[in-house]
Amino acid sequence: MRNGPPSGPLTRKALRSGEHPLWNLPRASLPRRPKRHIRRHRDQVPPLRHPECPEAPGAHTRAPRASTPWRRFVFLDRKDIGAATLYLGDALEILPTLAPGSVGAVLCDPPYSSGGASLSDRSRPTSAKYQSSEHRGLYPEFQGDTRDQRSYLAWSTLWLSRARMLAAPGALCAVFTDWRQLPVTSDALQCAGWVWRGVAPWDKTERGRPQLGRYRAQAEYVVWGTNGARPLKGPVAPGVFRAPIPHVKHHIAGKPVELMEGLMSIMEGPILDPFMGSGTVGLACARKGLPYIGIEVEPAYYEIALSRLEAEGKG
Numbered sequence: 001m002r003n004g005p006p007s008g009p010l011t012r013k014a015l016r017s018g019e020h021p022l023w024n025l026p027r028a029s030l031p032r033r034p035k036r037h038i039r040r041h042r043d044q045v046p047p048l049r050h051p052e053c054p055e056a057p058g059a060h061t062r063a064p065r066a067s068t069p070w071r072r073f074v075f076l077d078r079k080d081i082g083a084a085t086l087y088l089g090d091a092l093e094i095l096p097t098l099a100p101g102s103v104g105a106v107l108c109d110p111p112y113s114s115g116g117a118s119l120s121d122r123s124r125p126t127s128a129k130y131q132s133s134e135h136r137g138l139y140p141e142f143q144g145d146t147r148d149q150r151s152y153l154a155w156s157t158l159w160l161s162r163a164r165m166l167a168a169p170g171a172l173c174a175v176f177t178d179w180r181q182l183p184v185t186s187d188a189l190q191c192a193g194w195v196w197r198g199v200a201p202w203d204k205t206e207r208g209r210p211q212l213g214r215y216r217a218q219a220e221y222v223v224w225g226t227n228g229a230r231p232l233k234g235p236v237a238p239g240v241f242r243a244p245i246p247h248v249k250h251h252i253a254g255k256p257v258e259l260m261e262g263l264m265s266i267m268e269g270p271i272l273d274p275f276m277g278s279g280t281v282g283l284a285c286a287r288k289g290l291p292y293i294g295i296e297v298e299p300a301y302y303e304i305a306l307s308r309l310e311a312e313g314k315g
């Protein structure tokens with residue numbers, strides 16, 4: 001073995017030929033070549049295709065080929081119903097595939113991740129968090145409701161940023177939340193670059209949950225902002241929305257359609273709803289004649305939204 005400090009470029013050739021002082025290092029510590037045979041093999045595997053949408057692959061279990069744009073791999077299903085387009089998949093993946101500037105407004109009701117302060121509380125089924133025992137089992141569970149405050153802020157900032165990239169200048173963004181998540185939601189809206197303009201309470205009327213020795217759980221909130229400056233023109237909308245929780249719901253956290261109609265009275269289409277649930281915003285869009293883009297990750301709710309919108313189209 002040679003003595004003295006290493007000198008010269010540490011190339012594989014120098015190491016192998018013994019010209020470099022580190023020439024007799026054990027083999028495991030040598031720089032490794034990329035495994036070309038694995039890459040070649042991956043390129044030969046044809047991409048998986050979704051049967052109903054041949055240009056879009058279905059559920060995928062491996063990384064896309066280098067030559068294939070990754071954005072073709074992100075949704076599991078897509079349906080057009082009238083002026084509505086519905087996607088089944090994760091909003092964080094689908095949003096970057098939509099055209100920048102193509103959205104007139106964002107109106108949505110994301111999971112609040114609100115039903116508990118501890119990990120065991122948060123990881124309970126959504127029905128246990130948000131429903132009284134006599135109503136459990138009526139609706140499918142929904143997804144994305146287990147985040148703590150810090151991760152909720154990070155995640156909300158991510159999807160709100162991606163939504164803003166799609167929004168036209170001056171577009172409105174209205175996001176539902178509850179009293180616990182109100183501060184973090186307005187923080188996320190601003191972190192994502194929206195101009196925070198206010199909070200419009202949703203008064204759920206006396207159908208809100210009564211609580212012994214406490215104020216009735218009667219309100220939720222709509223945090224709203226705009227994508228930059230918004231001209232002072234157009235119709236005027238109320239600052240408080242009073243609408244009872246529907247007797248017949250299609251989702252654990254189902255909202256009234258008329259509430260959504262009221263909120264979109266000053267919005268331009270297409271309206272983007274990255275957390276479609278049972279499609280309440282889509283239904284309101286259909287009634288108002290506005291184009292709609294809805295995304296839902298839970299297949300059971302995607303199907304419910306599809307059938308509600310189809311029924312609305314027929315009726």
Ligand SMILES: C[S@@+](CC[C@H](N)C(=O)[O-])C[C@H]1O[C@@H](n2cnc3c(N)ncnc32)[C@H](O)[C@@H]1O
Nearest residue numbers: 091109142143144251254255275277278280297
């Ligand atoms: C509060 S609910 C919306 C309920 C809706 N407003 C209604 O009236 O039916 C939120 C929905 O977002 C869905 N969700 C959660 N994480 C998601 C994600 N990353 N991408 C798309 N949808 C998601 C949940 O499965 C749930 O159905």
